[in-house]
Structures are given as structure tokens and as C-alpha cells.
Amino acid sequence: MTKKGDHIILIGMSGSGKSTIGETLSDSLKLPFIDTDQEIEKVAELSIVEIFRDQGEPIFRNQEAYVLNQLVGFPRSVIAVGGGAPCYKNQIEILLEMGTVVFLDVSIDVLANRINRYSESRPLYRELSSHQIVQKTKKIMKKRISFYRKADIVVDGSESIDEIVKNILEKTN
Numbered sequence: 001m002t003k004k005g006d007h008i009i010l011i012g013m014s015g016s017g018k019s020t021i022g023e024t025l026s027d028s029l030k031l032p033f034i035d036t037d038q039e040i041e042k043v044a045e046l047s048i049v050e051i052f053r054d055q056g057e058p059i060f061r062n063q064e065a066y067v068l069n070q071l072v073g074f075p076r077s078v079i080a081v082g083g084g085a086p087c088y089k090n091q092i093e094i095l096l097e098m099g100t101v102v103f104l105d106v107s108i109d110v111l112a113n114r115i116n117r118y119s120e121s122r123p124l125y126r127e128l129s130s131h132q133i134v135q136k137t138k139k140i141m142k143k144r145i146s147f148y149r150k151a152d153i154v155v156d157g158s159e160s161i162d163e164i165v166k167n168i169l170e171k172t173n
Contacts, residue, residue: 006076007099008172011086011148013141014122015114016104016157017164018080024165026078034074036081039067048082052123060123061088072098083140086147096150100172103148104157104164112137 008025010018019035026033037048040063044051051060064085071079072094079098086092086101095101106114112134115125124140125133153171155164 004096004100005072005098007071007074008078008168009095009099009101010078010080010104011092011095011101011151012083012104012157013106013111013137013144013148014083014124015111015118015137016083016106017114017161018083018104020161021104021157021164021168022078022080024161025168028165028169029078032075032077034071034077034079036064036067036071036079036085039070040064040082043067049121049123049126057123065089065091068094068098084144086150087144092147092150096152100153101151102153102155102168102172103151105148105154106157108134108137108141110158111141 010022012018022033022035040051040060041047043066044063046054048060051063064082065088068081068085068091081095086095112130115122115137116130116133125136128136153168155167157164
């Protein structure tokens with residue numbers, strides 16, 4: 001059995017707060033913060049929206065897998081991964097080997113409300129009505145929840161940022 005890495009990896013649906021919590025958590029722990037979507041944008045020299053629009057989701061998922069593999073041996077960090085990352089190419093297993101995986105569990109209603117505010121920057125939700133966002137979120141969550149539940153730790157992601165970070169710190173130390 002390989003030794004588990006020491007990253008803290010945040011997973012969950014789009015809108016679950018992975019980037020926001022990741023930045024705050026990394027500040028608390030004095031660790032680097034890595035958002036895999038930002039890393040993909042650097043590598044591709046395109047925004048996530050442009051990659052989805054111009055090259056399609058399969059190309060995006062390949063770039064995501066590439067970025068994750070680059071982080072395997074990286075020094076200890078807090079890493080936020082895209083909502084679908086754990087669900088493709090057995091990447092949940094890679095994430096579990098890289099460190100402690102934390103699932104930010106947020107209700108469909110809260111997710112849909114958050115996504116609705118920023119839907120234009122979320123490729124899977126662009127140009128959808130509020131009702132369509134709720135329906136799509138339910139559909140995506142149903143497909144992904146079995147992967148998310150493999151996380152080492154599940155945290156209620158609908159609490160305040162400080163509460164969520166405190167809960168993660170308590171459960172990872």
C-alpha cells in the first residue's frame with residue numbers, strides 16, 4: 001500500500017464553496033492554495049468556459065487529469081478541484097492517495113442559489129433559467145454523489161466560511 005499524501009483536497013459540486021473555503025483554509029494552515037480550474041486555464045491559455053465551448057468537455061477532462069497528475073508529488077497544499085474531477089478516469093482514487101479528501105456537502109437549493117448568481121462562468125450552467133439550474137444540479141448530483149461519498153471527511157458546506165474551515169481543521173488534525 002502506498003503512503004497517503006498530505007494534501008488537503010476539497011471536492012463537491014459547483015457552487016459548494018471549494019475555492020472560497022480553500023483560500024481561507026490555506027491561509028489558516030499557511031499552505032499554498034491551488035485551484036485546479038485556474039491551473040487548467042494557465043496550461044490551456046483559455047478560460048474554462050472557452051475550453052468547454054471551443055474544445056468540448058472531453059478535452060477539458062483530459063486537461064484536468066493532466067493537472068491533477070502534476071500535483072501528485074507537489075509539496076503539501078490545499079487543493080480545490082472542479083466538481084466533476086473525482087468522477088472521471090478513476091480520479092477519486094488518485095485524490096484519496098494524494099491526501100485527505102474533504103467533501104463540501106451542500107443542499108441542492110443552496111447550490112442552485114449560488115450557481116444562479118454566477119451561472120455565466122460555469123460551463124455546465126450557462127444560459128439556464130433558475131428552474132433549469134435546480135433540475136440540472138439534481139441530475140448532476142445524482143451522478144456524482146457516489147464518488148463524493150468516498151471522501152475521507154464530509155463537512156456541511158452551507159455553514160459560514162469560518163465554521164466550515166474550523167470543522168475541516170478539527171477533522172484533519
